[in-house]
Each structure stands twice: as C-alpha cells, then as structure tokens.
Amino acid sequence: MTPTTSTERSIATAEAHGAHNYHPLPVVVASAEGAWMTDVEGKRYLDMLAGYSALNFGHGNRRLIDAAKAQLERVTLTSRAFHHDRFADFCARLAEFCGMEMVLPMNTGAEAVETAVKTARKWGYRIKGVPAGRAKIVVVDNNFHGRTTTIISFSTDPEARADYGPYTPGFEIVPYGDLAALEDAVDEDTVAVLLEPIQGEAGVLMPPPGYLPGVRRVTRERGVLFIADEIQSGLGRTGADFACEHEGVVPDMYVLGKALGGGIVPVSAVVSSREVLGVFRPGEHGSTFGGNPLACAVALEVLAMLRTGEYQQRARELGEHLHHELGLLTGGGAVDAVRGRGLWAGIDINPALGTGREISERLMERGVLVKDTHGSTIRLAPPLVIGKDDLDWGLDQLRAVLGG
C-alpha cells in the first residue's frame, strides 16, 4: 500500500532505512512540552513513558533548556585531555547528592554499567586480592542493564541474548528476590553483586520485603561490593532520590543515567567511595564524551532541581494517587496485578483483553503513549511534572480501554 499521510510516509522510510531493532508504536512525534507530545499530524498525546525515566522533568523543561543553551554558547566539548570549568562542580555535586566521594562520568546507561563491572573487577584484583582472572560478579535473573556484549552475556532474556555469543564469562545469575541463593553464590572470588533495586524492564518488579537489606548485609559481611543500578529507578522516579532509600539501604556504588541528562543529552555515571573509584590510573578507562561541558551543565541543573525535593514529593503524592486508582482496577477481571512505587507502575493486564502491545495501541488511539514489556504487561512512568488532571485523564483512557 502506498503511504499517503505524513505519518505513513515517515514510518515507511524509517522501516526501509532504519534497522528494525525496535518496534515503535505508529506515532511520529514532532514536538513536545511538559508531559505532552504532538505528532506530525498535530494530534496530541500524553506521554506516560517519559523516555523510560530519562524525561523525569518533562519535555522542554525551561530550567534545563536554558542551562543547555547557555552552555552551548560557551564550550561543549574538550575531551578529558584538558580540564574544563564545569567538571569539578559536576563531580563534587553528584558525589554529595549520592552521599559518596567520587564520580566516573560516562554517557549511556550501558556504558556506566560496563564501567561498574570494570571498576568492581579492578577493585577485586587491586584491593580485595582476588587471584588474576577469577573475579566473579553475582547478578539476578530478569535483569536489564543495557545492550553491550558483556551486559547481554548475563541477561536471561533470550531476545536480548540470542546470536551474540561468545558471551563474556565471570557472572553468576541467581533468582531475583532469593537471598539464600545469592548468599550461596557469593564466594571468595566474588567482587560484586549487581542488581536493579526495582526491576524496570522486567515489568517494574518490586524487591520482596527485607531483600535489599539482606543483600546489604551479605555483601558487607563477605567483603563484596553492592552495586545498585538506579539508572531507571533513581533521581526522583519512586518518590525518593534512590529506590534503595525506601528499603533503608545504601549500596557501595550507584550506577546512574537517564534523568541525569534531563532528556537532553546522554549523561551517566558511576558514583562510589574513594577506595573503590580510586583504583583507576590514567589511561585505564575513559570516554571521549563522558563528562563533557554540555553534559555537566545539564546534569548540574538536574541536581539543583533534585535538591529542592520538589520532584520527589510530586512523585510520592501523585504516585500514591496513581497506585490507589490502579489498585481499584484489580479484582475487576481486567487487571491481574499492579506493582510499583512513586510515579512508576507495571500493570499485568488480563491476557484475554489483548497483548501489552495491543493495549498500548488502543491507548495510543485515545491519545496516551505507554510501553508494553513482556506479554500483557504495560508500564507507566509519566514525567514527574505531569499535572494531576492530566494523570487522571490518562487513567480515564486506561479504564476505557480496559472496558471499565
């Protein structure tokens, strides 16, 4: 069929020339503001995904755009061959925000996870005294930490892994939530436990009560680093700075990304103690763009905004409302289960009503953009700046799609 509308033409060209590693909803966004996006035909949609939490502060956030514009006019890239005047503040402010000492900036989330893996191994050999080549990292099943060859080597998702071998060794996978299995897997060669405190991609899976404090206890007792991948869960999404906070847990290392770049530039980082990040010597790790002036300027503004506590409070208050409303949907037959915290929810739809993809398409027709994960699960993660009326309108559309 010959494409006739702008949307159809755009999608046909994208499919002809862009690799098919995604299956986007058939909407072509042309502009966005706050929690709303507008497509090439002028139709408006409520963004209930927020770039998987990269847009916690909404589209076109004035403070962030102004900070980016001001920096664009001054200097955008130096490489780390030279110092620049935003780097020191960025590292100091981010370390302070995390209650830690040192920062190693990268760009994408996957790069930060790779950096965490390299850091833990180097710490293991240089500080813990693990024999050369034996370092082990314990991870959990259904994890999502990114797409590099090493990271997918310890994924349990066949789609993410298939046909990318040979895989990187050095990881042991235990069931998420099973503290005894994790404790058994930790041996004298283990340098770290790496996990998402709330598993986003897996469907916003919550840690069982006591699990994260248990992981903290085991890792502390056994001299192993506890690495929390808070790339999606951190920086306000759950109503706190970090998802670990809800469990009263402070890990040895945070891995951050997404919202740190304000939805403008990719900014990620590993944040930890001097003992841990102090293992690097010049030339042992790096990135041309990591910690660039534009990234630092945007991230500094993100941190200033987070320090007000306003976004965390919104996520808490609107999150309570969201989960109350979603809770009412369970028991009626349309929704099997709802999980999440703050402005973040995984909703298992009764498979009889359709796949997650089909539900997402029906919501799209009604002007709400969400993302399905596995099977009949959809995920809600609106920008933290969403208005209560808009959130309620989005929930009305969900109820309509579910026939409620």
Ligand SMILES: Cc1ncc(COP(=O)(O)O)c(C=O)c1O
């Ligand atoms: C918990 C977690 N870690 C890592 C990543 C990878 O981040 P990126 O896509 O920026 O490489 C993601 C992305 O969804 C994530 O949710």
